[in-house]
Amino acid sequence: MKHSEINLVYYVLLLMNLNYILMKQTLRLFTVALFAGAITLGGYKFFVEDGTVTIPEANATPSFIPTNFSSEAASTNIDFTEAAEKTVHAVVHVKNTTVSKQPTNVLEYFSGGGTPRAMVGSGSGVIITPDGYIITNNHVIANASQLEVTLNDNKIYPAELIGTDPKTDIALIKVESDEDLPYVPFGDSNNLQIGEWVLAVGNPFNLTSTVTAGIVSAKARDLNQFDGNPQSFIQTDAAVNRGNSGGALVNTRGELIGINTAITSETGSYVGYSFAVPSNNARKVIEDIMEFGNVQQGILGIRGSNLNSKSAKQFGVEETQGVYVAGIERGSGADKGGIKAGDVIKKIDGYDVGKFSDLTGYIGSKRPDDVVAVTILRDGNEKVIPVTLIKLETYEIDYLGLEVKNASTTDLKDRGQSRGVIVTKALTRDIAQYNLAGVLITEINNQKISNIDDVKRVMSQRDFKAPIKMTFVNQNDETNTFIFR
Template identity: 35%
Template structure:
C-alpha cells in the first residue's frame, strides 16, 4: 500500500535533517551556545521590586498652568507623540472625574526604604503608595524628583531592613548583551521579560530628554513597567525602564531605559539638596550634515557644529566660536551632535574640561569651566531644617526660603517670596499648586520670608478664602485657596 505523499515528504525531510546533523557533528563544529537561565536573577531580585500606585485629584490638571497646554492623548500624526511614556501622564480627565490612580513599578536601592522610579509615575500625585512582595502596602514620601532625567526618589518606612537590588555599571553595556526587566505591566506584579541591548547612547533628540543617552532594548515593555529595573546577566541593575517607541501605545519591539549611572547621580543630589544640578557649556549645536562635510572638505561627519555661543557662558570664556566643530569633550569623542548634551549635563558645574574643536581645518584644544544649567522650576526643593519651614494645615502646604540659584533663575530680588516645599493637604492640591511654586504675596501682603508667610496665614480658619500671588517659571498669577467650612482642610 502506498504511503500518503505528505508522509513521504516528511520522512525525507527528517532523513535529510539527520544526515545534515551527522555531517556537522562529524566535522567537529562547536555546539550552539545554550540560552541564559534567568531564574537565579529573578529569585534574588524580585523581592526588591515594588508596585507603585499614584493617586491624584483630577482637579489639579485644571489649574491656571495646565489650561491651553494641549494635555491629553496627543496626535498620532505628530512624530513626538510616537515616543509614548508607557506608564505615562494620565490623560485629561472629564469634568465628572474626581480622582485617578496610576500604576507603575520601582525598586528598592537601600535597606532603609529608598526607592527609585520614574518622575512621570508620581508627577502631580496627592498620595503615593508602594506594595511590596510580601503584599504590604505602605505610603511613600516623594523625597525629590527630576523631570529632566525622569527620575523620582521615594522613601518608605517598613519597620525593618528591606531587600535591595545591586547597582551595576551602565557604561559597560554593549549591543547584543542579554538583559531582563521585572515590573508590573497592566498591574500584573513581578512579570519578567527578557531581550537584548539593541543600542547604547541613544539620544531621542531635543523634543524628548536631550540630556539623556538611553539604553535601547527589545525587552517587551508595556504600561505599568515604567520605573522598573533593567538587569544584566550578573543580576545588577543597569537601567530604569522609561519609554517605548510606539504608534499604538503598546510594545512594538523598541524600548528605552535610563542608564543607572545617570539615575544614581541624580539620587545622590536629591538626597543631599533636593534637586539635580547639570552642567552647561552654553552653545547651540547642529549635526554635521553632508552639506557641511562637502563645504568644509571634512573627512567625515563626526562632531557637532556650533551655531551660537551664549554671552558670558563657559563656551564663550573658553574661546569657542560659531562654526567650530566640537570633536571631543573631556576626553570623549563626539561622533554625532546628540552625543554632546548628555556629556555636558553629567559634568559637575565648576569642572574644567578640555574641549577639542576643528576650526579652519586645524584641531584646537580649549579649556572650558562648565557652568550650571538652570534647573526645572517645578522640581522638589528638598529637605531643610524644620525650623526654616513654615506652613498652615488649613491651606495644605509648607514653604521654605528661596536659595540663591533659584532666585537668580526666576529673576527675583533678595527678600522676594518663599518656595513651596511640600503639598500636605487637599486645599493646595486642588488649587493646582505644586512643589517648587514661589509664593510672592498672601492677600496682597508681600512675602519676604518664612516668618512673614507664617504671620500672614496664622489666622486662616475654615471657611476663609486666601489669595496667593504665585510664580511658576516665567508665569505669575493669582491663585485662590478656599478652606472648607467645618473642617481643618488638612490631609496626607
C-alpha cells in the same frame, strides 16, 4: 528393468538436476553478493576514510553563500537566573492615587467645580538603598495625593515623595521599614555595549515581578529631536508595557543600568522598542535631589548640531560624525576653555561623540564645576581642551510656554540693556513658530525683570483671568511687546 526400478532412476535423475540448478543459482547469488560487498568496501575506503568528496565542477563560481567564517557554534549558554534573583525582590509596585474634580454640569465645567473623584494609576519602582529610597518615573507619581508601594513579598507600605525632575522623568520616593530592604546596586551605564544582554524587571498590567530579556539595541537615543529638549535613552528590545515604567533595566550581573521609561508604538503596547534613562543620569538626579533639593544641571555652553554628509558640506568640514559647534555662550566654560565656533567635538572624557545626544547624555551625568576633557577637531588637527561646566539656571514659564535664564553682564552689555532674562527655548510648538529664543525679556505686566526670581514673583502674583503683557528686546535691539491671552 522393472517398472518400479525405472521410476526410481527417474526420480534420482530429477533430484540431481534440481540440485545442480540450485547450486548454480546459489553460486550466482554468492558472486553478486561478493561483488556488491567489494564495491561497498571500496566506496567506504575512498569516500569516508580518505575524507575527500569529489563533486563534478559545473562552474568555477561556488553556488553556495557562506553564513559563518567559523566552524565553531556561538555560545548561547547565558544564565539570567542570578541577575533575576538579585533584582526581582527589589523592584516594587507603585500605586498612585490622584483626586480630581469631575464636572456634572456646564456651569461646573467652566467654573472648575465638580465632584471629587479618586483615580488610581500604577507603575514600578526600584529600591536603591536598604533604608527604603526608591527611584521611579516622574509620570508614575505625578499629581499624587497618596502613594503606596507593594514589595515582592506582598508587604505594603505608604510612600513619601522626596523630589522629582520632569526633564529626565525621574522621581525619588521613600518608605519606612523596621528591617533592611533588598536593593539593586547601580552599574555604570557608560560602559554598556550595543548587543549586551539586559533584563527589564517591572509590573506590566499589574502583573507583579515580571522579568523580560533583550539586548541593548542603541545608546544615546533621542526621542525629542525637534522640541529643543535633547534626550539620551538606552534603547533595548526587552519587552516593556504599561506598568513597567519606573522599573529596572539590569545587566547580567544584576546591576542597575537604566530606569525603564518609554516605548514607541502605534498601538500603545510593546512592538519591539523600549527606552530607559541611563543609570548614571538617574543616579545623578536623585543624588542632587537628596543633597540640594533640586537638580544641579551643568552645561558646556555651546550651540551645536549633528553632522552628516549634507551638513558637513554646508559647514565646510570633512567629518560626518560628531557635534559641530555653531556658537559659544559668552562667559561659559567652553568660552573660557577656548572652544571656538567651527570646531567639531569628537570625544568627551575619552567617550566617542557621534551625535549631539551622546554629548548631552554624558553631560547630564555631571554637575556644575565638574571638569571634562573635550576632544575637538580644528583645521584637521585634534586637540583636547579641559572645560569647567557652568550651572544652568533656568525657569520654565509654563503659561507663556517659554524657558528663560539669567542674563550675564556680558549679555546685557552686548544688548545695551541694564536688566532682563534671556529666552533659552520655546516649550510648545505653537510658541516655537515665533522664534523667540535669544530675546531679552525686560518687563512682564509692566514690572521690571532683572532675573528669574523676578519672573517667579510676577507670575505668582498675576491675575489668572487677565492676559499677560511681555516686553522684550530682540537680536536687532528692537523693543517689542507680546500679549498672551
